[in-house]
Amino acid sequence: xxPIIATFIEENIVPxxxxxxxxxxxxxxxxxxxxxxxxxxxxxxxxxxxxxIILFYVSVGVKDAAxxxxxxxxxxxxxxxxxxxxxxxxxxxxxxxxxKDKYANPLPHVLMLTAIVVGVSTLGLALAISQKIYKSFGxxxxxxxxxxxxxxxxx
Amino acid sequence: MKIFGLIAVLVVxxxxxxxxSDFPDWRDxxxxxxxxxxxxxxxxxxxxxxxxxxxVTAVLADYRSYDTMFETVVIFIAGIxxxxxxxxxxxxxxxxxxxxxxxxxxxxxxxxxxSLILPFIQIFALxxxxxxxxxxGGGFQGGVMLGASxxxxxxxxxxxxxxxxxxxxxxxxxxxxxxxxYVGWGVLCLLFGKEFLNYEALDxxxxxxxxxxxxxSMLIVEIGVAFTVTAIMFSMYSNLSTxxxxxxxx
Amino acid sequence: xxxxxxxxxxxxxxxxxxxxxLLGRERPDQCWVTSLISLGVxxxxxxxxxxxxxxxxxxxxxxxxxxWPESDGYEVGIELRVDIxxxxxxxxxxxxxxxxxxxxxxxxxxxxxxxxxxxxxxxQLLIVGLCGIVMTNDAFxxxxxxxxxSLTSYAxxxxxxxxxxxxxFNYVIMGTIGASFYLIGVGYLYIKTGTLNIDxxxxxxxxxxxxxxxxxxxxxxxxxxGVWTKMAFFPLHGWLPNAYAYAPSMTGTFMAPLMTKVMVYxxxxxxxxxxxxxxxxxxxxxxxxxxIWMSVLAIVAGSLLALARTDIKKILTYLIVAEVGYMVGGxxxxxxxxxxxxFYHILSDAAMTFCLFIAxxxxxLRVGDSRVNAFDGLFRKMPLTMIGFTVGALSMxxxxxxxxxxxxxxxxxxxxxxxxxxxxCALIFSSLVNAVIFFRIFxxxxxxxxxxxxEDHFPSDSDANPxxxxxxxxxxxxxxxxxxxxxxxxxxxxxxxxxEWIQAALKMMNT
Numbered sequence: 001x002x003p004i005i006a007t008f009i010e011e012n013i014v015p016x017x018x019x020x021x022x023x024x025x026x027x028x029x030x031x032x033x034x035x036x037x038x039x040x041x042x043x044x045x046x047x048x049x050x051x052x053i054i055l056f057y058v059s060v061g062v063k064d065a066a067x068x069x070x071x072x073x074x075x076x077x078x079x080x081x082x083x084x085x086x087x088x089x090x091x092x093x094x095x096x097x098x099x100k101d102k103y104a105n106p107l108p109h110v111l112m113l114t115a116i117v118v119g120v121s122t123l124g125l126a127l128a129i130s131q132k133i134y135k136s137f138g139x140x141x142x143x144x145x146x147x148x149x150x151x152x153x154x155x
Numbered sequence: 156m157k158i159f160g161l162i163a164v165l166v167v168x169x170x171x172x173x174x175x176s177d178f179p180d181w182r183d184x185x186x187x188x189x190x191x192x193x194x195x196x197x198x199x200x201x202x203x204x205x206x207x208x209x210x211v212t213a214v215l216a217d218y219r220s221y222d223t224m225f226e227t228v229v230i231f232i233a234g235i236x237x238x239x240x241x242x243x244x245x246x247x248x249x250x251x252x253x254x255x256x257x258x259x260x261x262x263x264x265x266x267x268x269x270s271l272i273l274p275f276i277q278i279f280a281l282x283x284x285x286x287x288x289x290x291x292g293g294g295f296q297g298g299v300m301l302g303a304s305x306x307x308x309x310x311x312x313x314x315x316x317x318x319x320x321x322x323x324x325x326x327x328x329x330x331x332x333x334x335x336x337y338v339g340w341g342v343l344c345l346l347f348g349k350e351f352l353n354y355e356a357l358d359x360x361x362x363x364x365x366x367x368x369x370x371x372s373m374l375i376v377e378i379g380v381a382f383t384v385t386a387i388m389f390s391m392y393s394n395l396s397t398x399x400x401x402x403x404x405x
Numbered sequence: 406x407x408x409x410x411x412x413x414x415x416x417x418x419x420x421x422x423x424x425x426x427l428l429g430r431e432r433p434d435q436c437w438v439t440s441l442i443s444l445g446v447x448x449x450x451x452x453x454x455x456x457x458x459x460x461x462x463x464x465x466x467x468x469x470x471x472x473w474p475e476s477d478g479y480e481v482g483i484e485l486r487v488d489i490x491x492x493x494x495x496x497x498x499x500x501x502x503x504x505x506x507x508x509x510x511x512x513x514x515x516x517x518x519x520x521x522x523x524x525x526x527x528x529q530l531l532i533v534g535l536c537g538i539v540m541t542n543d544a545f546x547x548x549x550x551x552x553x554x555s556l557t558s559y560a561x562x563x564x565x566x567x568x569x570x571x572x573x574f575n576y577v578i579m580g581t582i583g584a585s586f587y588l589i590g591v592g593y594l595y596i597k598t599g600t601l602n603i604d605x606x607x608x609x610x611x612x613x614x615x616x617x618x619x620x621x622x623x624x625x626x627x628x629x630x631g632v633w634t635k636m637a638f639f640p641l642h643g644w645l646p647n648a649y650a651y652a653p654s655m656t657g658t659f660m661a662p663l664m665t666k667v668m669v670y671x672x673x674x675x676x677x678x679x680x681x682x683x684x685x686x687x688x689x690x691x692x693x694x695x696x697i698w699m700s701v702l703a704i705v706a707g708s709l710l711a712l713a714r715t716d717i718k719k720i721l722t723y724l725i726v727a728e729v730g731y732m733v734g735g736x737x738x739x740x741x742x743x744x745x746x747x748f749y750h751i752l753s754d755a756a757m758t759f760c761l762f763i764a765x766x767x768x769x770l771r772v773g774d775s776r777v778n779a780f781d782g783l784f785r786k787m788p789l790t791m792i793g794f795t796v797g798a799l800s801m802x803x804x805x806x807x808x809x810x811x812x813x814x815x816x817x818x819x820x821x822x823x824x825x826x827x828x829x830c831a832l833i834f835s836s837l838v839n840a841v842i843f844f845r846i847f848x849x850x851x852x853x854x855x856x857x858x859x860e861d862h863f864p865s866d867s868d869a870n871p872x873x874x875x876x877x878x879x880x881x882x883x884x885x886x887x888x889x890x891x892x893x894x895x896x897x898x899x900x901x902x903x904x905e906w907i908q909a910a911l912k913m914m915n916t
Binding site for chain 2: 409412416419420423426427429430468469470471472473476477478479480481482483517518519520523524526527530533534537543545546549550552553556557559560561563564570589593595596597598599600601609613618619620622623624626627
């Protein structure tokens with residue numbers, strides 16, 4: 001491989017791999033939303049577009065060697081109990097100091113839960129609207145619908 | 156048109172990619188987002204302040220509960236929006252008269268299997284709702300599962316049977332009551348003299364101390380969410396799969 | 406009690422929406438009463454909020470949801486923030502909602518037969534969303550609320566005829582692109598600053614001096630693109646005219662005055678509160694130049710497209726596109742007067758668009774024809790309606806003492822001060838075009854004859870439809886029209902003090 005391309009990949013793409021993937025996915029979705037003729041294909045593009053943004057946000061919160069943001073005291077408690085059953089105070093100490101590098105950033109996850117819900121709702125409503133369009137026009141192709149509107153429409 | 160679309164998309168993509176170069180590296184634990192006081196506060200203080208080990212649930216249902224309230228409202232809007240767009244109430248009470256009997260659902264095998272697994276799905280869904288602040292889960296996830304169990308019943312036994320259990324009126328009541336629980340719980344905090352959704356105000360009426368009150372309140376709020384999500388999921392399915400006629404599914 | 410006002414403004418219509426859904430389809434009249442009461446209470450509370458903020462006791466109401474205090478100087482919860490600007494816009498939203506509910510008394514039953522509770526639930530939730538947008542101080546919460554307003558408006562528009570469904574679908578696509586661009590912008594801010602609170606984002610940006618970073622610049626561009634899509638700024642305006650013209654009339658009368666204006670408010674808020682004047686105007690001088698020329702294009706194109714239409718509702722919707730150009734251009738004029746003028750125009754445009762849309766809906770209803778020749782001889786047949794229409798139209802043209810004159814005056818003087826003659830010329834040009842459009846209509850209305858021929862044009866529709874009788878409408882439609890035209894005049898009379906409050910609030914933020 002050309003060394004210039006290789007260094008470009010190494011310096012720009014590899015450390016930001018997720019962000020590149022998200023942008024590419026987003027471009028696919030956006031392209032489908034703008035140019036596709038079929039209304040359902042537009043909606044599929046919309047779903048891809050929104051999923052890409054979810055990928056972006058979740059990537060923000062990733063930390064190296066971190067676990068899901070749930071403090072699992074059951075497991076560690078048992079461990080501590082058997083080892084240092086007498087030192088209850090010290091186990092409490094351990095619980096009170098939580099190493100924040102061990103847990104992924106919870107905020108992006110919460111935000112994306114919201115974004116998923118919004119995405120589902122938008123998609124559901126958009127499907128309902130496209131069903132209404134199909135009921136009244138008999139087709140889901142945008143150009144055919146516009147053709148049907150031309151003779152009688154005021155536009 | 157296509158070429159303009161392509162150009163627009165490429166410009167957007169190039170702009171976004173140009174910004175990634177000064178992002179902190181992916182998986183970097185010292186990136187501004189990951190080491191900011193907000194994120195550290197959530198990770199370090201959540202268990203001490205709310206007695207909830209699942210930080211995602213705590214952020215969702217307590218620190219940013221105002222957001223989640225509107226998230227539930229979004230689901231609710233989608234549900235009533237679909238009915239408002241699709242249903243046609245003009246005809247002579249079309250939904251109740253046209254109870255057509257070719258709506259039998261799946262075959263014998265499907266019905267038998269479903270009758271076996273449905274209770275387990277529902278119990279697990281309730282577990283997910285109730286255990287959301289200790290393990291992955293919560294109102295949305297559990298509600299979706301519960302809603303899916305009704306959709307499965309509709310697939311196996313026919314939509315009209317499922318509608319007997321969960322009629323349209325009942326889904327609307329369930330959905331509204333779910334939000335009512337959520338918002339009402341917040342208003343209760345208001346009545347006890349603290350801010351909206353400040354669960355510590357409810358210490359007098361809940362067991363445990365003020366921190367436990369937050370934990371309990373999260374459970375109640377999640378139950379409200381689960382109500383709404385369950386009802387709206389089923390309502391979405393039954394309307395979208397029948398083009399708003401609520402008979403002759405799929 | 407005052408400190409709880411911001412959240413009460415939201416909660417009352419939210420409960421109203423739930424109650425309306427619980428009441429069900431069998432009781433449409435009670436649905437109307439419920440939403441009238443809830444919106445009346447809500448606008449009353451927001452009126453008291455305006456007074457509380459103005460009285461000087463609390464210049465800015467801050468309300469921490471869940472009572473979470475800040476930690477290390479950062480907000481961990483979501484905060485509401487109501488200053489005089491937000492209070493004024495919230496009052497405008499709730500008040501227009503209240504008046505529009507009066508208007509919808511008879512129309513809801515006729516236009517969304519059998520779906521009355523859903524209509525009232527959606528419109529109340531839309532008001533909750535708009536008020537939330539204006540008051541929230543959290544960038545992500547703003548996204549959620551933008552989506553609430555979008556979803557409700559998709560559904561409300563799609564409740565109309567088949568054209569409405571099609572334009573609603575286009576709105577879904579454009580609206581999702583806009584909201585998602587906003588979300589991407591917020592994500593880019595979050596990845597660099599680690600917080601979502603608007604004040605805190607500003608603080609971190611200043612502390613770490615991130616202004617030169619490419620990702621902050623991209624974040625700004627994407628937030629602007631998203632907001633412009635939602636407000637129908639000229640090249641991105643495609644969804645608006647059809648959506649508002651074909652929606653059920655009482656949906657159009659509510660959304661036309663408010664949706665775009667609230668997004669203009671969001672734009673000013675993002676420019677002033679998150680990024681600050683220095684970044685927006687000084688760091689990239691090219692931007693201001695480009696955006697103002699784009700707004701000039703929007704004003705000219707919107708006016709010309711309106712001139713080319715014969716359908717009254719289409720004319721009004723294209724005029725909205727031109728008005729959005731006014732406000733975007735004004736707020737980018739790089740001085741306090743322009744921003745304040747744009748802000749004053751938010752209020753005055755809301756009032757006059759509301760007035761014109763109600764009048765146009767009444768006329769379309771009574772004449773049964775939405776083309777301009779529907780106005781033939783209407784001054785004699787429907788004098789009261791036409792008086793209301795005239796007040797709105799004069800304000801759109803920009804004649805004193807209507808508020809349209811003063812807002813245009815402030816914008817033009819801001820343009821002269823900034824030395825941007827293209828913008829000034831576009832404003833004057835647009836006034837002239839508006840004068841042509843509306844005097845054409847007045848001429849018809851005053852001198853034109855009502856001929857019986859009109860019924861023959863639409864034999865199938867008009868014979869069956871009992872609404873088509875050319876006479877005055879019931880009070881439930883006239884009262885809202887007069888409230889709207891009265892507020893056009895009132896805003897015009899109060900322009901001096903309003904403008905000073907706005908300028909003071911903006912100055913307080915910029916220092």
